[in-house]
Amino acid sequence: MERRADVSILEMTAVELGRKIKSREVSVVQATKAALEQIKALEPAVHAYVTVDEEGALKKAEEIQKKIDAGELTGPLAGVPVAIKDNMCTEGMLTTCSSKILYNFVPAYTAEAVRNLEKAGAVILGKTNMDEFAMGSTTETSAFGVTRNPWNPDHVPGGSSGGSCAAVAANECFYALGSDTGGSIRQPSSFCGVTGIKPTYGTVSRYGLIAYGSSLDQIGPIAKDVTDCAAVLETIASYDKKDSTSIPREDCDFTSALVDDVKGMKIGIPRDYFGEGLDKEVKDAILAAAKVLEEKGAIVEEFDLSLVEYAIPAYYVIASAEASSNLSRFDGVKYGLRAKEYEGLHDMYKKSRSEGFGPEVKRRIMLGAFVLSSGYYDAYYLKALRTKALIKKAFDKAFETYDLILGPASPSTAPRLGESLSDPLKMYLGDIYTISVNLAGLPGMTVPCGLDSRGLPIGMQLIGDCFQEKKIIRAGYAFERSRKYQGPAIAADPKAAAAQAQRGALCGNAREWEAAAAAADKRPADVGAGKEVRS
Amino acid sequence: MSKQYETVIGLEVHVELATKTKIFCGCSTEFGGAPNTHTCPVCTGMPGSLPVLNKQVVEYALAVGLATNCGINQYCKFDRKNYFYPDNPQNYQISQLYLPICHDGWVEIETSAGTKKVGIHEIHMEEDAGKLIHDEWEDCSLVDYNRSGVPLIEIVSEPDMRSADEVIAYLEKLRLIIQYLGASDCKLQEGSMRADVNLSVRELGAPQMGTRTEMKNLNSFKAIARAIEGERKRQIELIEEGKKVIQETRRWDDNKENSHAMRSKEDAQDYRYFPDPDLTPVVISDEWIQAVRDRQPELRTEKLARYQKEFSIPLYDAEILTGSKHMADVFEATVALCGRPKEVSNWLMVEAMRLLKEKEQEPDDMAFSPENLAKLIGLVEQGAVTRTVAKTVFEEIFANNVDPEQYVEEKGLKAVSDEGALRRTIEEIVAANPQSVEDYHNGKVKAMGFLVGQTMRAMKGKADPAAVNKIVKELLTGGAN
Numbered sequence A: 001m002e003r004r005a006d007v008s009i010l011e012m013t014a015v016e017l018g019r020k021i022k023s024r025e026v027s028v029v030q031a032t033k034a035a036l037e038q039i040k041a042l043e044p045a046v047h048a049y050v051t052v053d054e055e056g057a058l059k060k061a062e063e064i065q066k067k068i069d070a071g072e073l074t075g076p077l078a079g080v081p082v083a084i085k086d087n088m089c090t091e092g093m094l095t096t097c098s099s100k101i102l103y104n105f106v107p108a109y110t111a112e113a114v115r116n117l118e119k120a121g122a123v124i125l126g127k128t129n130m131d132e133f134a135m136g137s138t139t140e141t142s143a144f145g146v147t148r149n150p151w152n153p154d155h156v157p158g159g160s161s162g163g164s165c166a167a168v169a170a171n172e173c174f175y176a177l178g179s180d181t182g183g184s185i186r187q188p189s190s191f192c193g194v195t196g197i198k199p200t201y202g203t204v205s206r207y208g209l210i211a212y213g214s215s216l217d218q219i220g221p222i223a224k225d226v227t228d229c230a231a232v233l234e235t236i237a238s239y240d241k242k243d244s245t246s247i248p249r250e251d252c253d254f255t256s257a258l259v260d261d262v263k264g265m266k267i268g269i270p271r272d273y274f275g276e277g278l279d280k281e282v283k284d285a286i287l288a289a290a291k292v293l294e295e296k297g298a299i300v301e302e303f304d305l306s307l308v309e310y311a312i313p314a315y316y317v318i319a320s321a322e323a324s325s326n327l328s329r330f331d332g333v334k335y336g337l338r339a340k341e342y343e344g345l346h347d348m349y350k351k352s353r354s355e356g357f358g359p360e361v362k363r364r365i366m367l368g369a370f371v372l373s374s375g376y377y378d379a380y381y382l383k384a385l386r387t388k389a390l391i392k393k394a395f396d397k398a399f400e401t402y403d404l405i406l407g408p409a410s411p412s413t414a415p416r417l418g419e420s421l422s423d424p425l426k427m428y429l430g431d432i433y434t435i436s437v438n439l440a441g442l443p444g445m446t447v448p449c450g451l452d453s454r455g456l457p458i459g460m461q462l463i464g465d466c467f468q469e470k471k472i473i474r475a476g477y478a479f480e481r482s483r484k485y486q487g488p489a490i491a492a493d494p495k496a497a498a499a500q501a502q503r504g505a506l507c508g509n510a511r512e513w514e515a516a517a518a519a520a521d522k523r524p525a526d527v528g529a530g531k532e533v534r535s
Numbered sequence B: 001m002s003k004q005y006e007t008v009i010g011l012e013v014h015v016e017l018a019t020k021t022k023i024f025c026g027c028s029t030e031f032g033g034a035p036n037t038h039t040c041p042v043c044t045g046m047p048g049s050l051p052v053l054n055k056q057v058v059e060y061a062l063a064v065g066l067a068t069n070c071g072i073n074q075y076c077k078f079d080r081k082n083y084f085y086p087d088n089p090q091n092y093q094i095s096q097l098y099l100p101i102c103h104d105g106w107v108e109i110e111t112s113a114g115t116k117k118v119g120i121h122e123i124h125m126e127e128d129a130g131k132l133i134h135d136e137w138e139d140c141s142l143v144d145y146n147r148s149g150v151p152l153i154e155i156v157s158e159p160d161m162r163s164a165d166e167v168i169a170y171l172e173k174l175r176l177i178i179q180y181l182g183a184s185d186c187k188l189q190e191g192s193m194r195a196d197v198n199l200s201v202r203e204l205g206a207p208q209m210g211t212r213t214e215m216k217n218l219n220s221f222k223a224i225a226r227a228i229e230g231e232r233k234r235q236i237e238l239i240e241e242g243k244k245v246i247q248e249t250r251r252w253d254d255n256k257e258n259s260h261a262m263r264s265k266e267d268a269q270d271y272r273y274f275p276d277p278d279l280t281p282v283v284i285s286d287e288w289i290q291a292v293r294d295r296q297p298e299l300r301t302e303k304l305a306r307y308q309k310e311f312s313i314p315l316y317d318a319e320i321l322t323g324s325k326h327m328a329d330v331f332e333a334t335v336a337l338c339g340r341p342k343e344v345s346n347w348l349m350v351e352a353m354r355l356l357k358e359k360e361q362e363p364d365d366m367a368f369s370p371e372n373l374a375k376l377i378g379l380v381e382q383g384a385v386t387r388t389v390a391k392t393v394f395e396e397i398f399a400n401n402v403d404p405e406q407y408v409e410e411k412g413l414k415a416v417s418d419e420g421a422l423r424r425t426i427e428e429i430v431a432a433n434p435q436s437v438e439d440y441h442n443g444k445v446k447a448m449g450f451l452v453g454q455t456m457r458a459m460k461g462k463a464d465p466a467a468v469n470k471i472v473k474e475l476l477t478g479g480a481n
């Protein structure tokens, strides 16, 4: 009886749950317990989380219920449990970036975006799995084991925010935060059949977000529908003096754009996005979605965006260059992993970093260091910056004519586990539709628009001009009215999850990894036994 | 040595700016806190932390640039200099390479050889690193990040200097300009001003520059002069022996008066500079530049002229008084209190300079308050203390910043102006020295000086010399005169 009640809670969107909490139909503790139970039931099959803070979440739930009862918290997300990608600092809670090198890192402060959620009464359930340091498109580069796609456990959830998207799809939280450097919110949202927004660069503070490519990184919401995404984005967007790239905006009332009306809206479909390499089923689903918007009164046209093929090399040069420098602070001196045996400083650096970083991270650090080296800087890094400027120009030109650009979020649906890692170049090419949005600093959103013949979700991407989130929200909302949210079977059926869990032994969370590694004596239990510098 | 050589010197001067907080966070820049107490996530390079530029740093850099005739890059950027070292918590230093804030300036220096202009190639802003402390007991290294993120400017000169004299004159000039601007206290010993010397030699008249070396660890003007002399000799010797000068960084040991190679150009690191994506470009408007110009305080040249005109102080004295911003500040504050510029100048020029020399201190080290010097001048003027006593009181003011009124009272140093008491003492002294009286009457005028001296000694310097003279003369000449 109670189980059924909880399932009905889990199927609510974040905003629906918020409303029920406000009207006292559901208590915060009840909602939190429902999510925690779902996590317990499904994690063996999905492994969306690196850390689950059961105790903290329940305590917080009680606190927030009191505040709601006292009338101190009245927002739409008050009391709604959330999952946070593990590259956002959370005070007192392990923050690993799914990397061994940060296996024990507990920040002394909370990321600004997460703080904004906390102020709005969010209950943090835990931290979600990701590609190590957000480098990857499948969540397979995580040092703490892969996350499986809740729609089919043999497939990846996408990445790098794969844990957040899988958690939302599997009802293991009511919404989540992800980060997007080259598609890391939009692509896994597409693979997991959920909705995600990458806002205009500068809209959400990056303070406390552990940087991958600083000039491209942006935090955004991942949820079951556009309404939730708008409400969450409205909550996390803020001008933050602690982030020099933060932009003061007066137009962050994103929920005001939840209007079912696209009459006269001009939508451009870049021909360049529908050529070779795009899966036929994905193409058909996207064009069918465009048709829906057209029927609702939008004007849909094809056009040539140009320069699309240059986005990938430019992105990998810029992001890797920034990453090579951003990740140099992980050196075993101050926090995180320090090699057990070393001779002198240089050796300590070398061994700690060799042991701490996975192969994909090392690949990008080396690539980044290479393109910044003297003699290559102009040929690679500067050229990439120029390409970035040209891509921005191409978008500027498109937005002179169109309110929105519509296209796929990924050339295919979710690949099978292991398929991408064997061929990194192919994996990089999969980012072709999402990457240029980051290079140009634009907002983009993925909205689910169907399933392929294997039952895997397909997502449509809506791209807006800078600061035009409201246009993509409006179009996404109008489209969404035409269909009902559909989640994967296991989300509503934990028994199926248990069966899935049988199919493969999965790695546990970071703490388990730590214990296992210490037991195997791969790494000192008292890492940093030398001297640690604390502030 | 048959050939004539020319020494070519360029300087890289790091100056720690006098901001209250660090360049990219709100932590205090104050000296001497317990290790890692003036730190936060930003200046310890914690994951997820972000730098935010302290506007005052730009303001000071601009002020120095304008005072040294530099052009201003009104669109300037910060770059990351990547290298691994534990004192550098992010393993990159935020500095400026591609678009530094100031460029192409000059200052005029004066040496015995005359005046000349020294070009300034550029001035850029950057952050300081932390400090490594080796713990011998535990045999490990510790890091203190209190200095990490303290703002610096680096002033890079053109290779325009030809001698140690010119280098010292250039440094003195920079120091005075920066001190007067209030941008830094520029103390070499404490490291708030540091200079690296780039030096090469070439045969006089040779069109091409010789191979240069960079000398580090120079903590005083004297060390700089010695290092230049040492390096010049070393390079000439190499050339005379037919050997090559290697482009390298050398470390000066001022105790041993020699240097040793730290690293050569071959193993120089590739710093992989690139624009810091966490910081937006600094856009400096014409209005901002004008505002900094308008706020520019009186610099030394102007002060020099004003002292001569307003206070009728001779050029030589004015040069000494303005030779340190602190000295000039003490002078002006004391004059403002007592209104006697010549008197104040005398105390500073004679007594203060003498004591500084004795104690091997710099004018910047004077720690007494202008109030106490003004009070002392007042006491002398009122005749409340004699000049002799005043000098000893000044020594106390100089050393311990005592309140002279209180000190004179406590030590009973007040001048005796009670004529009755004075006359009795002199009468006793005259009576006790009949030989002197006789000598005086025999035309030995010096004898009177002896009696005056005896009186002053008996009065422990507290007697007014004019009064003593008068009474002694009266007694010797038998009254009315």
Ligand SMILES: [Zn+2]
Pocket: B022, B025, B026, B027, B038, B039, B040, B041, B042, B043, B044, B149
């Ligand atoms: Zn700090």
